Amino acid sequence: MEYLPIWVKLVGLDLKFWGNDCLIKIGGLIGKVIRRDEATEKRNFLGYARLMIEVKVNQRYPESISFLDEEGVEKKIRLEYDWLPITCNTCNGIGHATGQCRKNEAPKQGPKVTQVCRKKSNEPATQTVVTPSVGVIGDRRVLTPGQHVSHLRRQEAHPPVITPGGHSYLEAVTQSLKKSVTGNKEARWEWIQAKLVVMGSVGFWNIRGLNKVNNKMDIRRFLHMNKVDVFGLIETRVKSNNWLKVSNNICNNWAICTNHQSHKGGRIWMLWNPKAYQVDIQHVSSQTIHARLTDRVRQREFWITFVYGFNKAADRKNLWTSLKSYQQQITGAWLIGGDFNNVLLPNERIGSQITAAEIKPFQDCVHYCGVEDIKAVGSFFTWTNKQEASQRVYRRIDRVMINDEWINMFPESFANFLPEGLYDHCPCIL
Incomplete structure (x- = not known):
């Protein structure tokens, strides 16, 4: 920023x-x-x-x-x-002082990866769909919360190794990697698999409606350019009888969970690349989708909660209750991201006053859950009403929060809030 x-x-x-x-x-x-x-x-x-x-x-x-x-x-x-x-003078980020920057920590030793090749496949794309109901839609599986998705090809007895970014390892990744390992082919592959695992990006965006063609094109472009493997779509405004068609236009080879059963507007969609992650949907409500994820290579397990808070403070009470209940069940790394429709601190809104009563329930929830804002770069204020200068309002209502276990598992992770462009919310990428 x-x-x-x-x-x-x-x-x-x-x-x-x-x-x-x-x-x-x-x-x-x-x-x-x-x-x-x-x-x-x-x-x-x-x-x-x-x-x-x-x-x-x-x-x-x-x-x-x-x-x-x-x-x-x-x-x-x-x-x-x-x-x-x-x-911060070290990373040029905002929100933390130079002495608190994680880049000041001693770097971890490891090989530098210069290139990863993508394996081409002529196999037709399929999609796995997760909703809070049970049934079959065409050739797509429909699972209940708590079930996981297995998306391996049936004809492959030994499927290719997949990175969390969704890329297949090829035998000739680079000539230098081949020369650096001695022994048989299997030993060389084990070394490559251990060294080239890079976690794919996580992101979310309040898109304010997915029915417009331009909005769908912007989402496809965003996912492709940022190599996203897990994505939260917020405020889709897609009706329950049309969401499957719309989702196919965005990424028809991905799995998806919506909260249409909890809210008629389908306020939150969670999409993910099933080649990269196994996903267990734990709970779906009108304001959250809560899931446990396992990356398919290192088998690291963590939790992600996508949030879209209601506009009224009274309606957000159920959101704080849900997050507190999730915290009691989580023993590992946890990330909470989305549009909370609530500022956390007095300096996070310009254009209108903030009262202590407005932010206290959110602050109490954050303290109870033991989470904090992830290191962030890009736009500080994540929403603007796009009005003329005298009526302009800025708010920081989109954010990413993590617990200590997440920091230990992903010490280099950070959130980047990109410019909102023609939209009123900034998209976020981790």
Whole structure:
């Protein structure tokens, strides 16, 4: 993330400079002025002018600025910031100081992989579907929560080794790898399998509807470009009688679980590459899909919960209850990701006030579950209402949280919140 909006107070600014054009020029000495707050616009409080200014994350934030008035006299005003970002000089990330950066830890030793080849297959793609009901749809299996998906080809007595990224190992991965191992063919393959395991990406996105052709194209492009193996689609707005057709247009060789049985709108979809992961759906509700995953190579087991919180605080009580109940059953690595529709900290919204009563239930849930925000880069505010400057609101309501076991299992993992583009939510990739 290079830019973010912050509130700046111009303390002691003479009232004659409070016009919109003057404030834009003065605030331009700091960054790009987005808007004035309501008190400044209506001049209800004259102690300072308050502006929302878009600044560079790594820029210098001065304590005062000077300018020349219409008579050439220098005017100096003091600046106060409602909030400033905490930045890291090591990784250029936001949200943690340099001394807390994980990149300062001693790197683990291991070979550097330069190339992984993808094995081509002429076999037609099939899809495995997981829903909270039992039955058969065409040649696709429909499983209940708690069952897992096995997607190996029937005619293969010894299926190819698959990485968590969904790539097949070829005998000639690179010439250098061949030369580095002596012995028979089986020994060489065991060495390659041990060294080239790379976990595929996990991601989620509140897409605000999947019925539009452009939205489906954007999702396909996103999955392909980021090599995603597990994905949470949020706010799909696809009816229960149409979700299978829509999902086939996105990734027809993947497995899928929806929460249509818990909510008529199918608010959350979980999609995954069955070649990379075995997935056991543990629980499905109107606000969560909770699953246990095992990667097929290293057999590492972990849990993922995709979340889409309701808009009203009273309706989100069931979400906090569900997450607490999941925590009691989990003994390993756990990741929670999605759109909570709730900020966690007072500095995570610009454009409207935040009350303690609004964030306390979320904070209590986080404390009970023993999770914390994963290291994140990219956009700090993950949602905007896309309104004009005076009505613009920014919120950080999409996030990824992990427990200590996740950090131990995946110490280098981090979340990247990409620009939202034409949408109002930022997509997230791990």
